[in-house]
């Protein structure tokens with residue numbers, strides 16, 4: 016109770032400030048703007064354009080001063096099963112023998128020469144790692160149920176183009192998946208994806224989304240032309256071949272021929288990265304998982320690290336927040352927001368608040384914050400004893416196995432971060448548990464860093480634990496070690512980057528990403544090490560910063576050195592920039608050349624220019640504040 | 642830019658751009674309690690209020706009906722006495738206008754809305770237009786302070802921190818661009834290269850029949 020009244024006081028204080036700001040604006044005007052209720056109370060918004068929470072923690076209206084607040088209609092929680100690979104709610108990608116247009120448009124290092132081939136650059140690693148598997152993908156419009164109380168949603172998803180049937184030429188709609196089909200890849204088995212843009216023309220975009228796309232494989236050690244660079248987009252009717260060599264970092268440099276096993280990646284994801292339109296396109300559903308196994312992390316609990324077997328006990332979870340119109344029941348998106356978009360409904364693997372029947376044994380969950388703007392701190396809640404902390408094992412940060420499993424109370428996720436965890440349900444046989452987000456966030460600027468009381472956060476997923484004992488071949492995490500951190504490189508150069516808001520836009524070192532991606536801000540020397548200092552001088556904003564290509568190690572947050580036993584003592588590709596914080600990262604940039612971005616992964620910040628391009632070349636430059 | 646005439650395109654594609662021909666208003670559970678509102682109207686209702694503004698030539702116009710409907714638009718916010726960034730963006734947008742050629746004023750329209758309607762009267766804006774030698778197709782707009790404030794928030798030229806929001810200079814960097822009929826809206830940095838901004842605007846252009854033949858520029 017004390018908490019709520021404090022929040023009210025804060026709201027009143029903000030309302031007072033807002034009133035002062037609006038002196039000269041009449042009462043009628045304020046009502047017209049939706050900022051004053053007929054009772055004369057200012058709508059308690061944290062700043063006029065921010066989305067406001069009511070006392071239950073739900074959002075009362077959209078940003079940009081919506082007249083029609085996008086407060087979702089009621090949806091009874093936990094009545095549908097979690098989509099997963101066992102129940103058909105998610106599917107594993109199936110390879111094809113040949114692409115449907117391969118005779119005319121050959122699969123080769125150089126662009127195929129077909130007029131609808133969107134690629135202009137040759138594949139760097141095609142001869143070194145010829146593809147052993149081919150996948151044919153179709154991006155298309157599809158109708159999908161997210162909850163029985165809501166109408167079918169017109170979304171965009173990914174289809175297995177030779178399996179899921181054709182797109183209806185009249186409605187431009189077909190069978191597709193969101194989350195997209197899961198790629199199950201293995202190290203040293205190169206993959207070639209022929210990715211078709213079968214999306215509808217823009218006038219049939221159902222209100223938002225640009226049918227021009229580029230798919231990024233998030234944390235792949237991928238040559239630039241296949242990475243999904245924001246300006247490598249391809250249009251309706253075009254295709255783009257992406258070659259994923261699935262090789263370890265170091266393959267052409269420090270560990271010739273093999274790569275460094277301690278740079279192994281495991282939980283990757285793919286999503287649209289279209290310059291200036293990533294937020295709407297991903298919000299519509301263009302995201303999926305890419306899982307990478309090797310001889311140690313095998314997907315079989317009887318071999319290697321003996322991690323719970325895929326797909327039965329190894330479950331990817333993409334968490335997204337969305338809002339639905341109370342009038343039409345359809346997905347709302349605010350294309351005019353600069354700050355970020357929060358939803359009042361939480362989806363896991365595409366369904367609002369699902370349940371999952373588990374057996375009393377160990378499971379591996381690959382938890383991904385799918386954005387667009389919300390951060391999470393997830394706990395395991397036993398509703399019969401909310402104040403009890405139920406610990407679980409944190410085994411991977413950003414999809415990369417930690418030096419050893421850590422027993423933790425919770426996991427903190429910024430947009431695009433992945434944390435793999437192992438939950439042992441054996442002590443909870445016959446019980447019901449929840450994955451609960453207790454991190455308070457009131458607008459797109461980032462979380463307040465306050466934790467909501469246990470049981471009063473957002474319940475994301477319900478676990479119904481079976482009562483009958485079952486065999487468990489997976490290893491006890493307390494006895495395990497995985498990959499030691501690779502030795503830190505000696506940096507050739509230290510570069511500093513300030514993440515700021517300037518003139519209403521999001522900037523890095525006061526500069527903005529141009530829509531043609533033509534500005535090469537600096538050149539990294541291939542096969543060298545670099546130290547990057549990332550700074551956030553704001554007390555109001557947090558930014559999840561993602562750097563493409565090779566994993567970094569986080570050395571310190573302000574003066575706090577990240578030490579063994581910290582979940583961030585890890586190889587990472589996203590770093591959360593907290594309020595007034597400076598972080599130090601150490602990188603290597605090995606093996607391939609080309610252009611890559613660094614950007615904020617709050618996709619509204621990303622689309623509003625908080626991004627830069629750097630190129631990896633044989634000779635680097637010496638710009639310290641690029 | 643392609644030679645597709647806006648009127649031709651709108652006529653050819655039929656009046657109702659949002660009809661996709663399937664029962665999206667039907668609940669997956671079988672219940673039909675949902676209103677059918679075209680997505681275009683959703684955007685109009687949420688973001689494009691039909692407030693009356695006055696142009697730098699003293700003409701009264703309605704924001705949605707006269708300035709947005711069926712058009713490709715480029716919108717920024719400024720004020721006449723703003724120094725530094727504002728004039729740089731203005732001169733940058735003049736370059737963008739050159740790139741877009743005679744389509745500006747025909748189916749692409751530039752709008753600069755003042756952040757200081759109290760002082761930026763139509764006469765002041767007219768002088769500003771003359772001083773910067775602004776070409777036709779680009780309209781400077783003022784209006785009642787509450788209407789301008791409403792527009793500013795609806796179009797997302799705002800900051801959630803009230804202290805920051807008060808400073809008008811914090812809303813001048815963005816150039817919003819959109820195609821009202823196609824329901825495509827985005828923003829570009831006002832100080833980007835003019836050619837890059839022009840390319841962004843091209844992304845929301847009327848669709849060509851043969852989309853697949855899009856010629857890629859040199860995007861190295």
Ligand SMILES: [Cu+2]
Pocket residue numbers: 557558559615616617620621625
């Ligand atoms: Cu950000």
